[in-house]
Amino acid sequence: MSDFISRGFGGRRRQPKGMEGRIPPGQYYEPGFPVLTAGPTPHVDTAEWRFSIDGVVGAPRSWTWEQFNALPFEDVPCDIHCVTKWSKLDTTFRGVSLDTLLAEVEPLGGYTMAHCYGGYTTNVALEELTGGRAWVVTEHEGEPLPTEHGGPARLLVPHLYFWKSAKWVAGLRVLDSDEPGFWESNGYHMHGDPWREERYWND
Amino acid sequence: MERLTPAETTVPHDRDGLPPVAPAAPGRWQVGTITRIVQETPRVKSFRIELPIWVPHLPGQHYDVRLTAPDGYQAQRSYSVASSPLDEGAIELTVDRLEDGEVSGYMHDVLVVGDRIEVRGPFAAYFVWRGESPALLLGGGSGVVPLMCMLRHKRRAMPQADLRLVYSVRRPDELIYRDELGDETLVTYTRIAPPGWGGHAGRVDAALIAAAGVDPAIGSVFVCGSNGFVESASRLALDAGFPAERIRTERYGPTG
Numbered sequence: 378m379s380d381f382i383s384r385g386f387g388g389r390r391r392q393p394k395g396m397e398g399r400i401p402p403g404q405y406y407e408p409g410f411p412v413l414t415a416g417p418t419p420h421v422d423t424a425e426w427r428f429s430i431d432g433v434v435g436a437p438r439s440w441t442w443e444q445f446n447a448l449p450f451e452d453v454p455c456d457i458h459c460v461t462k463w464s465k466l467d468t469t470f471r472g473v474s475l476d477t478l479l480a481e482v483e484p485l486g487g488y489t490m491a492h493c494y495g496g497y498t499t500n501v502a503l504e505e506l507t508g509g510r511a512w513v514v515t516e517h518e519g520e521p522l523p524t525e526h527g528g529p530a531r532l533l534v535p536h537l538y539f540w541k542s543a544k545w546v547a548g549l550r551v552l553d554s555d556e557p558g559f560w561e562s563n564g565y566h567m568h569g570d571p572w573r574e575e576r577y578w579n580d
Numbered sequence: 581m582e583r584l585t586p587a588e589t590t591v592p593h594d595r596d597g598l599p600p601v602a603p604a605a606p607g608r609w610q611v612g613t614i615t616r617i618v619q620e621t622p623r624v625k626s627f628r629i630e631l632p633i634w635v636p637h638l639p640g641q642h643y644d645v646r647l648t649a650p651d652g653y654q655a656q657r658s659y660s661v662a663s664s665p666l667d668e669g670a671i672e673l674t675v676d677r678l679e680d681g682e683v684s685g686y687m688h689d690v691l692v693v694g695d696r697i698e699v700r701g702p703f704a705a706y707f708v709w710r711g712e713s714p715a716l717l718l719g720g721g722s723g724v725v726p727l728m729c730m731l732r733h734k735r736r737a738m739p740q741a742d743l744r745l746v747y748s749v750r751r752p753d754e755l756i757y758r759d760e761l762g763d764e765t766l767v768t769y770t771r772i773a774p775p776g777w778g779g780h781a782g783r784v785d786a787a788l789i790a791a792a793g794v795d796p797a798i799g800s801v802f803v804c805g806s807n808g809f810v811e812s813a814s815r816l817a818l819d820a821g822f823p824a825e826r827i828r829t830e831r832y833g834p835t836g
Contacts, residue, residue, distance in 0.1 A: 381611050381648055381696070381698050382648050382649070382650055383647040383648050383649070383686070383697065383698070384690070384695055384696075385686070385690040386647045386648065386649050386655075386686055386690070387649055387650075388649035388651065388653035388655070402654070403646075403654065403656045405655060405682065411807070411831075412807045412831060413831055414810075414829060414831065415706055415707070415828065415829060416814070416824055416825075416827055416828060416829055417814040417815065417817075417818055417824050417827055417829065418811060418814075419824075461658060462656055462657060462658065495824070496824075496825065525807070525811070559706075560706070562705075563704060563705040563706040564703055564704050564705045565704070577703055
C-alpha cells in the first residue's frame with residue numbers, strides 16, 4: 378500500500394451500511410447490472426443450444442436445452458465483482474451446479490477452458506468449479522437470463538472476477554495444464570481472485 | 581507471452597490473421613504530475629499527466645486512476661488514454677464528469693495543474709489498434725476517447741492508414757476534440773444539431789455507416805460508447821457485412 382494521499386479527496390463511501398466487508402479492495406458498490414462484452418452480442422436459439430464437457434475426461438457428453446432443464450436446478454444468491462471495479466451485492470441466479478455436470482463426465486485433468494458462442498474463452502481450474510462454487514445458470518432474479526447478460530446460459534463463478542463467468546457458454550474443455558483464455562491472453566490475471574486483487578498480469 | 585489457446589477455442593480475431601498480442605506487462609502504481617488541463621466541453625476535461633516511469637501504450641489501452649483519502653479509503657476507475665504513444669513521458673486522459681462520479685467528480689472539481697495523482701497502466705490488449713487498415717471507428721459520446729487515440733497515432737505514425745470515424749453526440753456542446761476532427765470524420769447529432777447543420781442528424785444508421793466508405797470485406801471495426809450505442813452500432817456493422825470477428829467493442833459502464 379502506498380503512502381500517497383490524494384489532495385482534497387475525502388472519500389465518498391457508497392457502500393451501504395453493513396456491507397463494507399463485502400466489497401473487495403478497489404471495488405465500489407453498484408446497484409445496477411452493467412454490461413461488458415468484447416464483441417457483438419451473439420443470439421443463440423435454445424433449439425440449437427448445446428452445453429458440452431469434453432477434453433481430458435472419461436466420458437465426454439453434451440446436453441440439449443431440454444436435457445439440461447431436466448437436471449436439478451438451485452437458486453444461487455451471491456455477490457459479483459467485475460474487474461472494471463463495480464460490485465453487485467445480493468443478486469440471485471438459478472442454474473445447475475458444476476458438481477452435478479462434472480459428475481457425469483469423470484474429469485481427468487486439473488484445468489478447464491470455458492468456451493462460448495461468439496468465440497469467447499476463459500480458463501478456470503477444476504478445483505474452482507467444484508464444491509458448490511460454480512454453476513451454469515439460465516435465470517437471473519426469477520427471469521430468463523437476458524441475452525446481453527449471457528442468455529440463454531452463462532457460467533457463474535462468483536468467487537472470481539466476473540470475466541470468468543463466461544456469457545453464452547457452450548461448454549467446458551478439461552485440460553491437463555492451465556492455458557490462458559481470451560482476457561487472460563490480453564493482460565488479465567490467470568486466476569482472478571477479487572479479494573487478492575488479481576486483476577492484471579503480475580498482480 | 582506466447583498464446584497457447586487450443587485451436588477449437590481460439591478467439592475470433594486470431595483467425596483473421598491480426599498480429600499476435602504482445603503488450604508490455606503493466607507497471608506498478610506510480611505518482612504522476614498534472615501538467616495540463618483542457619476543458620474539452622462543459623462536462624469533459626483532458627488531463628496531461630507526466631509519469632516517472634512511462635511505457636508506450638497501444639492506442640485503445642487504459643490506465644487505472646486511484647484516489648486515497650487520509651483515512652486510507654481508496655477509489656479506483658479506468659480511463660482510456662487519448663494521447664499518441666509517440667507523446668513520450670506523459671499520457672493524456674480525457675474524463676467525462678459523471679453525475680455523482682466519485683473519481684471523475686474529484687478530477688474535475690479538485691485537480692489543478694501541479695497536483696499529483698496515482699495511476700497504473702497501460703492495461704488490456706484487445707480493444708487496441710495495431711495498424712489495421714482500413715478501419716471504421718464508431719464512437720458514441722465519450723466513447724470517442726480511445727478512438728481519438730487511434731486517430732492521433734495514425735496521423736503521426738501511419739498517415740497512409742485509412743481510418744474513418746463516425747462520431748455520435750447528442751448536442752453540439754458535447755462534441756469533444758472538435759478542432760481535431762478532419763475529413764475522415766462524420767459527425768451525427770442525435771438530439772440537437774447546430775444551426776445550419778447540413779450533415780447527418782439522428783442516431784447512427786446504415787446510411788451513415790455506408791457513407792463512411794470502409795469496405796466490409798476487408799475492414800476492421802472498433803465500437804466504443806454506452807451499452808445501448810454499442811449494441812446498436814455493432815448490429816449495424818454486422819448488417820453492413822463486417823464479420824463479427826472483425827468487430828471489437830468497448831462499453832462505457834456507469835463508472836464514476
